[in-house]
Amino acid sequence: MSLHFIKVRKIWYAISIAVILPGLISLFLHGLNLGIDFKGGNILEVRFDQPVTADQVRKTVDGLHLGDNTIQQSGANDYIVRTRHLTQDESDALLAALNKIHKATMMQNQSIGPSFGRELAMKAVWALLIAIVLKLIYIAFRFEFKQGIAAIIALLHDTLVVLGIFSLFHLQVDSSFVAAILTTIGYSINDTIVIFDRIRENMRARKKGEALEDVVNVSLWQTLARSINTVLMVIFVLAALYFLGGSTIHDFVLALLVGVISGAYSSICNASPLWVDFKLLEKRGKTGTARA
Amino acid sequence: MKWNKILILIGIVIVVAVVGFAAVAPEAGQISGAGKYLPVVKNVILGLDLQGGVHVVLQAHDTPQAKVNQETMNQLKAVIMRRVNGLGVAEPTIQQQGANRLIVDIAGISNPSEAVRTMIKTAFLEFKTQDGKTVLTGADLKDAQEAQEPNSNQVVVNLTFNSDGARKFAQVTAANVGKPIGIYLDGKLLQNPTVQEPIPNGRAQITGYQSLQEAHNIAVLLRSGALPVKVTVEEMRAVGPSLGADSMAASKHAGLVGVIAILIFMLMYYRLPGLVADFALVIYSLVVLLIYVGLHVTMTLPGIAAFLLSMGIAVDANVIIFERLKEELATGKTLRSAIDTGFKRAFVAIFDSNATTMISAIVLYFFGTGPIRGFAVTLGIGIIASMFTAITMTRWLLHLVAACGLGKNLKLYGA
Numbered sequence: 273m274s275l276h277f278i279k280v281r282k283i284w285y286a287i288s289i290a291v292i293l294p295g296l297i298s299l300f301l302h303g304l305n306l307g308i309d310f311k312g313g314n315i316l317e318v319r320f321d322q323p324v325t326a327d328q329v330r331k332t333v334d335g336l337h338l339g340d341n342t343i344q345q346s347g348a349n350d351y352i353v354r355t356r357h358l359t360q361d362e363s364d365a366l367l368a369a370l371n372k373i374h375k376a377t378m379m380q381n382q383s384i385g386p387s388f389g390r391e392l393a394m395k396a397v398w399a400l401l402i403a404i405v406l407k408l409i410y411i412a413f414r415f416e417f418k419q420g421i422a423a424i425i426a427l428l429h430d431t432l433v434v435l436g437i438f439s440l441f442h443l444q445v446d447s448s449f450v451a452a453i454l455t456t457i458g459y460s461i462n463d464t465i466v467i468f469d470r471i472r473e474n475m476r477a478r479k480k481g482e483a484l485e486d487v488v489n490v491s492l493w494q495t496l497a498r499s500i501n502t503v504l505m506v507i508f509v510l511a512a513l514y515f516l517g518g519s520t521i522h523d524f525v526l527a528l529l530v531g532v533i534s535g536a537y538s539s540i541c542n543a544s545p546l547w548v549d550f551k552l553l554e555k556r557g558k559t560g561t562a563r564a
Numbered sequence: 565m566k567w568n569k570i571l572i573l574i575g576i577v578i579v580v581a582v583v584g585f586a587a588v589a590p591e592a593g594q595i596s597g598a599g600k601y602l603p604v605v606k607n608v609i610l611g612l613d614l615q616g617g618v619h620v621v622l623q624a625h626d627t628p629q630a631k632v633n634q635e636t637m638n639q640l641k642a643v644i645m646r647r648v649n650g651l652g653v654a655e656p657t658i659q660q661q662g663a664n665r666l667i668v669d670i671a672g673i674s675n676p677s678e679a680v681r682t683m684i685k686t687a688f689l690e691f692k693t694q695d696g697k698t699v700l701t702g703a704d705l706k707d708a709q710e711a712q713e714p715n716s717n718q719v720v721v722n723l724t725f726n727s728d729g730a731r732k733f734a735q736v737t738a739a740n741v742g743k744p745i746g747i748y749l750d751g752k753l754l755q756n757p758t759v760q761e762p763i764p765n766g767r768a769q770i771t772g773y774q775s776l777q778e779a780h781n782i783a784v785l786l787r788s789g790a791l792p793v794k795v796t797v798e799e800m801r802a803v804g805p806s807l808g809a810d811s812m813a814a815s816k817h818a819g820l821v822g823v824i825a826i827l828i829f830m831l832m833y834y835r836l837p838g839l840v841a842d843f844a845l846v847i848y849s850l851v852v853l854l855i856y857v858g859l860h861v862t863m864t865l866p867g868i869a870a871f872l873l874s875m876g877i878a879v880d881a882n883v884i885i886f887e888r889l890k891e892e893l894a895t896g897k898t899l900r901s902a903i904d905t906g907f908k909r910a911f912v913a914i915f916d917s918n919a920t921t922m923i924s925a926i927v928l929y930f931f932g933t934g935p936i937r938g939f940a941v942t943l944g945i946g947i948i949a950s951m952f953t954a955i956t957m958t959r960w961l962l963h964l965v966a967a968c969g970l971g972k973n974l975k976l977y978g979a
Contacts, residue, residue, distance in 0.1 A: 450932075
């Protein structure tokens with residue numbers, strides 16, 4: 273056993289902050305690139321039967337005067353056109369106009385009203401909050417409240433890492449992103465709990481005079497192989513989905529990938545060390561009052 | 565070596581292999597007679613994002629004539645149902661959500677925008693006299709059918725009034741001979757024919773359609789009646805069949821590669837228990853697939869991702885157990901007692917960690933809609949099934965392997 277996880281915890285905290293800070297700044301400056309799920313709008317993806325340039329598509333779309341729009345090539349002959357929320361007639365006109373460049377088949381067409389989008393966004397935030405509170409209650413019940421708080425901080429860490437990366441790289445946030453965040457925190461708390469479970473067990477067998485830091489360190493080492501192996505296997509699946517799974521779920525899988533890696537890190541390097549800090553604070557508080 | 569145990573083991577391997585083949589191999593479906601039940605995967609219901617289709621959320625709004633309440637919502641739902649059925653699609657589902665919304669899902673439709681347009685047309689039919697008085701409405705109709713006149717090849721919609729309507733129509737035509745009666749749909753003048761003579765039989769005809777299809781759509785609208793309230797489209801997600809097929813193929817491919825990577829990793833890292841875990845994972849996949857079919861779970865794209873992630877959870881349970889097993893063996897315990905203590909100690913960790921993931925799945929289920937809900941259901945089923953296979957199956961199999969005397973060499977267990 274060479275590395276003492278708890279003694280060097282300030283380094284772990286520093287790494288976490290270094291990763292989160294740029295994303296946090298970007299979140300404040302640019303916010304998130306909300307998809308149509310949350311702000312309303314229209315996405316049309318078409319496949320042409322012949323190669324078509326982005327310029328041709330752009331000119332055609334601009335000619336319809338639908339306001340701000342973005343054109344993105346999504347496959348060899350596939351294009352995604354994003355616009356404001358369109359009426360059915362406008363949407364039909366758009367497809368008809370694209371069809372004039374070359375024969376175009378509709379791949380997907382999504383349209384969300386602005387108020388409906390706001391509603392979905394609110395629901396997403398609520399889902400996240402409720403999930404976190406329920407997890408806190410569960411951990412407080414099965415372990416102890418301070419461990420619950422430490423685990424939740426680790427979860428916020430993971431959420432911020434994923435949000436930050438999506439903000440920095442201007443990736444689109446839609447309702448599947450919310451599912452990704454919830455899965456991420458599910459995995460992260462999984463990792464944390466396996467470690468806490470070992471700490472709980474080792475605390476029971478703790479010898480007199482054994483430092484808390486050492487017990488936690490040993491527990492972390494005992495669970496390390498599991499932590500790494502599990503995250504590796506999840507990464508296998510996610511990497512396969514990312515590279516082979518088609519463009520539709522790219523961002524969703526990316527969010528999961530970042531979240532799962534961050535979750536593994538935060539479970540080892542944030543949750544348990546934080547709990548140690550909480551415990552030490554509590555001890556110092558007690559001796560402080562005893563002296564006074 | 566205990567031969568009876570070895571025979572049981574071989575028996576299990578063969579049974580799983582046969583079931584596995586029957587469940588997923590496309591060839592299994594070709595076996596005559598059995599094709600009705602096999603393969604299982606064929607019976608998994610595909611979501612709109614995988615087979616193509618349209619998901620629409622409609623919102624009802626008050627109009628000066630009618631308020632949105634449960635009664636108008638029921639009428640609205642009935643009208644929309646008739647219209648969607650008129651499109652001739654398979655198994656549309658229409659559900660009410662909240663006080664003023666309808667969710668319409670139509671699978672495997674080639675022209676979703678036409679379907680949406682048909683759904684939200686008010687389709688308020690009026691017959692107006694020259695002085696602008698409405699004399700008859702769509703409510704007086706009994707039937708509307710498209711037809712092609714044999715002589716002129718003209719496409720028409722034939723209207724039949726109900727008895728009340730027929731009487732009114734007879735009176736109105738009698739009073740307006742020589743004058744025009746306008747036929748309006750949603751306030752738009754369709755035709756303005758001049759009445760030649762009183763029409764007592766309660767029949768009328770609208771002409772001037774380009775195609776039989778166009779006439780058919782109008783006839784469906786008229787038959788199904790006017791919408792009782794104003795309706796807007798809040799959400800529309802249409803996926804073309806080709807994108808659905810692309811997504812399906814891509815995620816199948818990706819899933820296969822990911823799973824094979826897991827299987828190889830487990831085998832290399834945990835050796836004999838790894839092999840057992842791999843085997844348990846195959847059983848796990850079969851169990852989950854059967855549950856999907858049994859509970860009529862709709863498979864969506866996020867659902868496939870959740871299925872793969874739940875495999876991660878299932879393997880994780882095994883990893884926790886095997887790491888424990890190694891530790892117990894290192895303390896000098898016998899294989900049998902190491903397996904038992906390993907499982908016992910690992911169980912608490914597995915239970916607690918799965919319970920918190922389950923919380924995510926439940927919350928997603930209640931807050932999510934459509935594909936996200938599919939994700940939650942798949943994840944939830946996966947967690948429960950993984951608890952079963954990882955703890956019960958793997959343990960039983962490990963004991964069986966140990967009892968066979970195959971694994972006397974503790975190195976095989978990674979110790």
